[in-house]
Amino acid sequence: MTHRLTVPDRKRDHIRGAATAPISLLEYGDYECPFCGEVEPIVAEIQTRLGEDLCFAFRHFPLTTVHPHSERAAEAAEAASAQGSFWEMHEMLFQNQQALEDEDLVQYASLLGLDDVRLLREVEAGAYAGRVRDDFKSGVRAGVNGTPTFFINGERYDGARGLEEMLAALTADVV
Amino acid sequence: MTGDANYKDMYAKSRRGPLPAGTKAPEFTLRSTPDQWLTLNELQGRPLILAFYPADWSPVCGDQMTLYNEMLDEFQEFDAELLGISVDGAWCHAAFARDRKLHFPLLADFEPKGAVARDYGVYRDKDGVCERALFVIDPEGIIRWSYVSPLGVNPGANGILTALERLKDEKAGAAP
Numbered sequence: 001m002t003h004r005l006t007v008p009d010r011k012r013d014h015i016r017g018a019a020t021a022p023i024s025l026l027e028y029g030d031y032e033c034p035f036c037g038e039v040e041p042i043v044a045e046i047q048t049r050l051g052e053d054l055c056f057a058f059r060h061f062p063l064t065t066v067h068p069h070s071e072r073a074a075e076a077a078e079a080a081s082a083q084g085s086f087w088e089m090h091e092m093l094f095q096n097q098q099a100l101e102d103e104d105l106v107q108y109a110s111l112l113g114l115d116d117v118r119l120l121r122e123v124e125a126g127a128y129a130g131r132v133r134d135d136f137k138s139g140v141r142a143g144v145n146g147t148p149t150f151f152i153n154g155e156r157y158d159g160a161r162g163l164e165e166m167l168a169a170l171t172a173d174v175v
Numbered sequence: 176m177t178g179d180a181n182y183k184d185m186y187a188k189s190r191r192g193p194l195p196a197g198t199k200a201p202e203f204t205l206r207s208t209p210d211q212w213l214t215l216n217e218l219q220g221r222p223l224i225l226a227f228y229p230a231d232w233s234p235v236c237g238d239q240m241t242l243y244n245e246m247l248d249e250f251q252e253f254d255a256e257l258l259g260i261s262v263d264g265a266w267c268h269a270a271f272a273r274d275r276k277l278h279f280p281l282l283a284d285f286e287p288k289g290a291v292a293r294d295y296g297v298y299r300d301k302d303g304v305c306e307r308a309l310f311v312i313d314p315e316g317i318i319r320w321s322y323v324s325p326l327g328v329n330p331g332a333n334g335i336l337t338a339l340e341r342l343k344d345e346k347a348g349a350a351p
Contacts, residue, residue, distance in 0.1 A: 065244045065276050140246065145331035146238045 005142035006151040008057035021055035031093040032067035059135040069100035078128035201294040205282040222255040227305040231271035253339040311338035
């Protein structure tokens with residue numbers, strides 16, 4: 001049970017990479033958090049470098065008190081996911097952390113070729129609020145205390161968030 | 176000087192380490208705002224979470240209190256009340272709570288400084304601040320779980336939730 005909280009869950013998580021990949025990286029993050037934004041290119045580079053050896057998953061951990069747009073941004077990513085474009089929206093949001101008003105979300109949906117009216121309607125209705133909350137709650141139970149928090153093969157990673165350090169930790173167990 | 180003597184007396188009585196589970200939670204009355212007071216006794220009848228922290232405004236504290244602020248709904252599911260406590264004064268707390276949009280009381284263990292933290296065994300004499308310490312108190316006023324985190328480490332909320340869950344399970348088990 002506890003383990004499931006810290007490794008990608010193929011049944012519900014947004015996952016990139018092969019399900020059978022030997023290395024897993026799970027991130028709890030917040031689209032309005034500057035530290036998550038900072039580490040995003042590193043996470044992308046890690047995925048490029050490790051290729052099929054890596055299974056990456058992202059879960060929402062919006063701290064709305066300090067990041068008032070983070071909840072709706074997370075729900076927008078879920079709404080995009082319902083239209084098959086989670087990762088495209090995920091990247092879009094991280095690239096535009098300063099512009100996360102509703103009209104921005106609509107614009108991103110439109111840029112990605114999604115049904116922007118549907119996306120806004122679903123976000124306004126809180127259609128994915130429960131899903132985002134479930135991510136948040138699982139994070140709390142996994143001991144997440146801020147963002148970003150990473151788990152490598154189920155183990156919390158508290159090291160430096162640089163490319164070399166993270167790559168070293170990710171490949172430490174792999175011969 | 177009388178004041179000086181009082182502090183010496185308090186230092187002498189300072190406990191080492193947090194009060195353990197099973198102990199009766201020491202009574203206290205502290206300011207929750209510049210013109211309001213909160214007494215432990217008044218809060219009994221429901222589970223209580225006491226979160227001692229070193230100081231308003233320091234980055235880790237902010238994270239911890241911010242996280243708990245996000246968790247109020249979850250604590251509410253256990254009918255539990257959350258109180259933050261530090262040695263900062265009531266006006267400082269008011270500014271901090273407003274800035275971070277915190278929706279739970281922050282108590283000022285301000286005068287005599289750290290007296291409540293001392294009663295709970297979580298005062299750092301050398302630093303003049305509370306430890307980063309958590310207590311879960313049951314509706315009858317008994318401490319059921321306590322934990323001290325390294326000062327710079329946000330302990331998160333998992334321990335609190337586990338303790339609240341255990342309380343709830345016991346209550347369900349005890350019901351006829």
